[in-house]
Amino acid sequence: MEKKLPFDIRAVRLQFPALDQLVYNKPFVYLDNAATTQKPRVVIDRVKAWYELENSNIHRGVHYLSQQGTIAFENARQTVANFINSKSSREIIFTKGTTDSMNLLASSLGKLLVKEGDSVLVTGMEHHSNFVPWQQLCVERKANFLVAGITENGEVDLDHYTELLEKKPKIVSIAHVSNVLGTINPIEEMIRLAHVYDIPVVIDGAQSICNQKIDVQALDCDFFAFSGHKMYAPMGVGVLFGKEKWLDAMPPYQFGGEMVNQVSIDETSFNVLPFKFEAGTPNVSAVLGLESAINFIETIGNVSIAAYKDQLIQYALQRLAEVKGIKFIGNPVHRASVISFLIDEIHPYDAGMIIDKLGIAIRTGHHCAQPIMERFGIPGTMRASFAMYNTFEEIDIFVAAVKKAAIMLS
Amino acid sequence: MEKKLPFDIRAVRLQFPALDQLVYNKPFVYLDNAATTQKPRVVIDRVKAWYELENSNIHRGVHYLSQQGTIAFENARQTVANFINSKSSREIIFTKGTTDSMNLLASSLGKLLVKEGDSVLVTGMEHHSNFVPWQQLCVERKANFLVAGITENGEVDLDHYTELLEKKPKIVSIAHVSNVLGTINPIEEMIRLAHVYDIPVVIDGAQSICNQKIDVQALDCDFFAFSGHKMYAPMGVGVLFGKEKWLDAMPPYQFGGEMVNQVSIDETSFNVLPFKFEAGTPNVSAVLGLESAINFIETIGNVSIAAYKDQLIQYALQRLAEVKGIKFIGNPVHRASVISFLIDEIHPYDAGMIIDKLGIAIRTGHHCAQPIMERFGIPGTMRASFAMYNTFEEIDIFVAAVKKAAIMLS
């Protein structure tokens, strides 16, 4: 298996301590990257260094560590702003993760825009985190929950989407990349179509953030949400980008701590952006880890990573096609590093257990996206998903395991 | 300065790497523990080990690391349940922190109980995180926001509290320990009084959790919230304990991920406790770090730590009393490890800057508790707060610094 590689994979792998272990006495193969990625040494060290030397509660503290921590935290915010090319770090809100970001929006943007009889539009391939918050908002407000259909190939039915836009929903919220099908949605086009009616568009970028360069100004999306832990950063931090005009108009989501300006028994006024949306002691260690992850990604290069992952995906698709009875769920024209499949009548849980015993981590089940399971009339899928550190050899091991499971189970 | 110490302080200090550094070329003295505590080696190592070997997304994964991670995570939940003596780990919800816990309650318990014309009762010494969420809930619902008065000594005016209870508020939410005054509120009594009217009581335990042994069954509180980072654990994790009957009755707060059971376009059903309240990928590393912190605390012993901290407080009060013009804000009979004070007309920010330059971290300002500042007619205080690793020598250094600042500024 020799291919021209855009960077030194072996060197990159060495940066990820978790990859270098045996599972059931077999070399560990990690293909559950859409669930969470492993962390490079620099990220782990950054978190450690914070707790060993720098730890303090930031903002409002006059003492040295608190000042230094505040500066580091706000620098990290700027790093995130640059990473996705947002105009200002005021547009960057730190949250717990994508789910937290989406709930913030459903609550706060929902309060601002959605009234009885209005509607909200999502697609049929959303992760529950970008589906249920909007659905429940609609239930609460007696609004209509519109769901754009999905084609047999696993792409958004753009005709249906356009049709639903004519109902002038107050908010559109769509996944950039499906965590089940791997589909890269044509969000530039979808945003443009929604903006014809001046509808704000929320992008769930959980799966796209480490698959391609994101430029929120070029996309012209109104909001963009992602999780640190899916882009080589620590758990417990996510980002919500929002255009300043929206964030300014929106009411706060949670109350307490830094987000407060003046409090008296009778009334309370709130802080400016971005603090208005950050209640409570922030997870500084995770934010600094996220900054390290961004630097790590940028050192290798977004474009190189995307190119390499594309090679992996093409190779995996080609090798998996050898498996008798395999059926890919979703055959999108543009696919990011996720492949879902089934083999004949084999239950994905059965196959998953056997593949696990061979030291390989894939995910089985509905991947928190039951509507798309319903769409395809299946209980779940097997899903392999790739990161910058995966190799062609690992795909070979994985395909051999799939074949073995298929034989055992049929 | 020789006192009989309940444990080996020098040995304990060695466990905290952040304490062993110079700030402005002076030995670092950390007295900002009410804002956040430093972390012992075992906690830092636990987080590191997670990312180096164990990292994966838990729940629902069939593969080895995901299974092991899930077991570790649920064991940690049981550790927390035991730590505060709750009946079942189903009553333990992991949140981002106390602020997140309080916002969850104000939203979810608020939806369940508070209607137009109802009322909610807090005290005048609450942190904004246990004040503003309830205040804003009342604004939204057109409910009455009742605030129990504070005496000149900095204790809750129990007569006023009892009087307000007669208005039958739907919820009572009170701090166990004031983060400004250090007051330990008589919450057993306050809970008992509220329960006469069957009113559920929420306890903000952010400042008490590492000051004394908490037994939620003995207290009979309905909810108890705290933050990991204030009890030697990592940032980014908090706990909300709730009696099962309440948590069962309450609607979910955030939607998505593990908290969902079945989703279709038309409706969604939710998972059982505790998962119902945990949307999105949890911060596993911080939860495991919290477990390590609990084990660390229990090895030294809650009672020993409390006894030692009480010695520190008594010594600090006695030494500070030497400072000419000093005025303690709050003179509660029962005080946890927090002291707030002012010196004559000196602005706390001025003093704080000078004390900082001497390598000592204290906090100045309103400590996110403006209502109590208003009560005492002051813009802010200087606040020193103590942890198990502080020493009598540090208090001497601190008092010398306060004296120096007082001289420079008067």
Next chain:
Amino acid sequence: MTIEQTQQQIIGEFSIFDDWMEKYNYLIEMGKDCPIIETQYKTNNYLINGCQSRVWLHASFDGNIVHFSADSDAVITKGIVNLLIRVFSGHSPEEILKSDTTFLDQIGLKEHLSPTRSNGLLSMVKQMKLYAQIFQLKANQQVNE
């Protein structure tokens, strides 16, 4: 055969396997073989929802003996379902209530009964015990009447 004896028998059967593959092959065979529930009971009423695989369980009681039948959509799960039925079905509520599932530990399948698996098996065992309890109550009531 008592519950204990059946368990020992199963432990014996599994003792000849050298590795997990042989064990799983055996489970798969057992899972494939048997239609162990009547179709009329393979409905939502009898469904135990695991997130990963689903289990249907039906129980009947003739006054002395409990009969279980069950099924699963995943074949390895069904293999274990089959073992559980073989062990517990055909015994009195008392016997069922005082026995446990440690035989699964001994044959190295304990992990499948972990609460983290969400394959329906743990809930199935709980449900079987619950049935036994209800039937015991019923039987006692009849005796007392």
Next chain:
Amino acid sequence: MTIEQTQQQIIGEFSIFDDWMEKYNYLIEMGKDCPIIETQYKTNNYLINGCQSRVWLHASFDGNIVHFSADSDAVITKGIVNLLIRVFSGHSPEEILKSDTTFLDQIGLKEHLSPTRSNGLLSMVKQMKLYAQIFQLKANQQVNE
């Protein structure tokens, strides 16, 4: 004296201090000395809210020259306020707009102008520039009329 000259003068004054204590003592002296705002302007209208200390700022313009006066409730902050007034007050809008505050770096007080300090000083500097801009606009309009 030009703005640049005043800044150089202040740098000279501070160059004789050996350590932060002497510097702070000097700031404290400067902070104590001067009643630098008329009480009629020490109201919420002129308040710049820092979370830690508060600053009041008033500006007037005689067509050529901007006059600033200011105060703070914290004495060290007030010392720095005093420096800023000494530097910027009494100059034309043009001069104020093209100058900067790097002299504070050079005397080792840069940190006080950090956005993390929330002492009102950074906002004060911004506000002074804003006044200068507005006055410049006014002056230009009058010329054009």
